[in-house]
Amino acid sequence: PNKRLEQQTCIITGSSGGIGAAVAKALGTEGANIVVNYRSSKEAAEEVAHWINTHQSCGEAIVLKCDVSKEEDVKALFKQTISHFGTVDVCVANAGLQIDHPLHEMPLEAWKKVLDVNLTGQFLCAKEAINEFLRRGLREEVSSSLGKIIHMSSVHEEIPWAGHANYAASKGGLLMLMESICQAYAPHKIRCNSIAPGAIKTDINKDVWSTEQGKKDMLKLIPYKRIGVPEDIGSVASWLASDESEYINGTTIFVDGGMTCYPGFTTNG
Template structure:
């Protein structure tokens, strides 16, 4: 088990990503930080051309594009709010025009607006649901339209298209003080499963990733001191914090033909958090 003193360093193994996505075109939403940034870079390393969506932080988005291009592929940054129907439609039109088509959508954009339930404002509720859930609907709908239009191109992929919805362990684990966030992730689960069921006959694969405790800017307070890290590890049987690259590698696999028969599944990347470790000693 990693000790709390290790919190400043990546705990993930250093592994090269094979070129399993060569020639494919991908769009990653919320790609200028944390998990989205790591996924976008990993898709590029796997050989895909990548559009990195973001809503603010031009400088960070430019750095993501630079990291993707370092792998010898095309990359663009695209600023758009995924909760806006008009902006999503324009983004997909422009990205498809630039790349010729789209093979992979990583529905990653998300945020938190935490509050005790009795004090939660409608704005806090709507902001989280609009981005985390409606944003995934809007982007998935636009991606499906392109996948159906183009169909399967066997020399590119076994599937007509791949959608990966970024969920959370909180699609399963209730989270007091975060009712809006947990609700959005529960919604993503059934959105993904319903869409997977409907689209599978068209050879469109839809799956999800549910990260657990991942070292990202959104949850810095949970891991940036030895004391916080030690508390966090009581929830993670595997004994280390997750890194963005742990999620990114799962995304590359789900987007590749290596997972061609995986449909409507949530892959939990959580070090065992959903195993309810409090019961390991009898509860």
């Protein structure tokens, strides 16, 4: 296999399951060392690391606990990673959650929690990653870039989402965070991009896709007529982290089966 991330170290936040786990495995398969980060599911994180450690072409995986919304936790996550692997080359800021309420009933706590994890958490991770990239300097034999940051955004950085304003606001905020990082640090050869998944089968939306009606409603939003799987995101992430996508910077890649083409507007067939 062609190993595009050999000798590189990748932190994937929230990678004990769902999209993060698929990204961890995909990057691991490219030969990278992987930090499987979890907040509470240690056993599930260990399973992901075990998968990577027992697959031949993969790098080494370790498991680290961290709540991405806490600055001291994020600092420790990077410190432990650097002391184990020497540096960090790729940060996939993936951890995220939904706490849904109609806006007029949304408790302030639900607003704050979603912003703290989805937006502030990604800021804290990007900040630590950039500091490490700048400290370490370019290793041309490993990658043409100084380092890569991938934010896990959502189609809801573009599509408004009634009943989920905290989530949509956090993802909309990520768009400007990502673009501002690119503008500031591209001259240092840092690449910062987002992936915007559409509807991907994970725990975050299980209550929808696990019922027949929910699945039908979801498919109405997807021109390609297939609900996504975490591996759809893993394959894009490993390419985006590699030098094959070197000239891509400051952009969002939508991986959504066409959801952002608003299929509700289809008139003739």
